[in-house]
């Protein structure tokens with residue numbers, strides 16, 4: 001693999017590379033370049049140089065390139081699905097769904113051509129006007145995560161490019177090859193040189209440098225809250241605009257009147273989708289006390305039927321890396337020492353052959369957890385879920401809101417009064433009522449509290465990439481009378 005800078009595929013200027021492991025087998029999958037600060041400078045300079053012409057091209061011409069990229073991705077989608085399975089460990093159905101999402105998002109953003117309009121606002125009188133133009137910011141740095149390595153790249157590249165920005169993409173070091181594959185499609189589709197650049201390398205080494213670079217206008221990042229906070233600090237040097245989609249700790253409330261079968265199916269999805277590695281994953285289960293035991297019993301039975309293993313045939317694949325397995329193990333251990341009872345799983349599975357070295361963890365369900373426990377406060381990002389009985393709806397909402405994160409939440413009930421109470425009181429960017437996620441391209445993916453800033457998707461999401469520029473004009477042609485400037489000063 002190589003870096004893509006100013007229209008050229010090149011090695012890192014240091015020649016250094018980093019190894020990437022296959023999460024299914026623990027074997028080395030390949031190597032990718034460790035970009036240096038000089039490589040970053042060249043990528044940013046290229047993005048700066050390309051900006052004017054790309055902006056002048058107009059949104060219709062840019063959308064044609066996006067439509068073409070979408071077609072190219074669709075044509076070779078099988079390759080991308082394989083890559084997602086090897087690089088991320090996704091099961092086949094989820095890899096296919098992610099590619100559907102990539103195609104959908106590129107199409108969705110391309111459709112905004114000609115639709116990002118400014119306004120003409122009245123001035124102090126009828127011959128004065130204020131033109132409010134929506135213009136691209138300039139250079140966007142896109143830092144993408146590994147959990148949806150294709151979807152997140154598409155969700156950042158498509159709106160940034162459509163609106164006339166140029167981009168430097170730095171993907172997660174756990175999924176560089178998926179990003180490379182997608183960049184190739186955008187290039188083949190006709191993105192001009194310098195408009196889109198790809199640099200890879202450890203965020204801990206080049207991240208601070210990229211986000212604090214004086215030429216960068218927007219930093220869009222999906223990942224952990226700790227990294228998001230660091231980015232805020234570093235990017236403040238240059239006042240870059242931030243779009244940060246960070247951690248989640250979704251509450252999943254099941255009321256006593258809920259359709260239990262639908263709730264369990266949704267919960268299986270919400271907890272074990274991508275092995276629990278999604279920011280909208282159910283992380284706290286609040287069940288009405290009248291149905292608590294029965295619900296948990298049925299949920300445990302259903303989850304115990306999940307097949308864990310080779311992504312080509314399993315229901316759930318591995319975690320992303322060795323560190324993620326260790327973190328998940330520690331969450332379970334700490335929960336047990338806090339008094340939790342393990343109803344299912346709790347450890348790594350015994351898998352045969354090469355899978356024995358893969359980064360797998362069993363679906364894990366815990367009861368006897370308390371609101372203040374680590375397992376109910378910190379983001380697990382793995383296939384582990386704690387459950388707690390609740391009896392009063394307001395109390396359930398209070399507990400749900402008692403989290404430093406505020407992205408997704410779920411509610412199962414048939415009672416419209418409870419639904420509307422939740423619409424009002426839930427302090428999360430998303431509430432899924434009687435249905436699963438994930439978020440749609442036309443929804444605005446955003447969160448409260450430490451989940452971040454700004455958002456993605458919908459017209460609100462695309463407008464994060466444009467700035468409103470104001471032009472004031474007096475076209476009367478008459479002599480100006482300025483209140484605080486005497487007319488007789490100027491003869």
Ligand SMILES: NC(=O)C1=CN([C@@H]2O[C@H](COP(=O)(O)OP(=O)(O)OC[C@H]3O[C@@H](n4cnc5c(N)ncnc54)[C@H](OP(=O)(O)O)[C@@H]3O)[C@@H](O)[C@H]2O)C=CC1
Pocket residue numbers: 143144145146147170171172173174201202203204206207208211221222223224225227228230231245246247248278279379380381
């Ligand atoms: N909201 C979400 O969807 C996601 C949340 N997470 C959360 O984060 C945890 C850890 O995952 P991890 O991959 O380490 O997430 P990080 O937040 O560390 O990484 C996300 C992205 O930011 C980059 N990055 C890391 N450090 C910096 C920095 N100082 N400046 C700029 N960019 C940087 C990473 O690059 P590099 O990979 O090279 O470090 C990656 O591209 C997960 O367990 C989960 O809790 C993770 C992924 C997605």
Ligand SMILES: O=C(O)[C@H](O)CO
Pocket residue numbers: 147148222245277278279280438439445
């Ligand atoms: O970040 C995530 O996990 C994605 O937005 C999927 O919901």
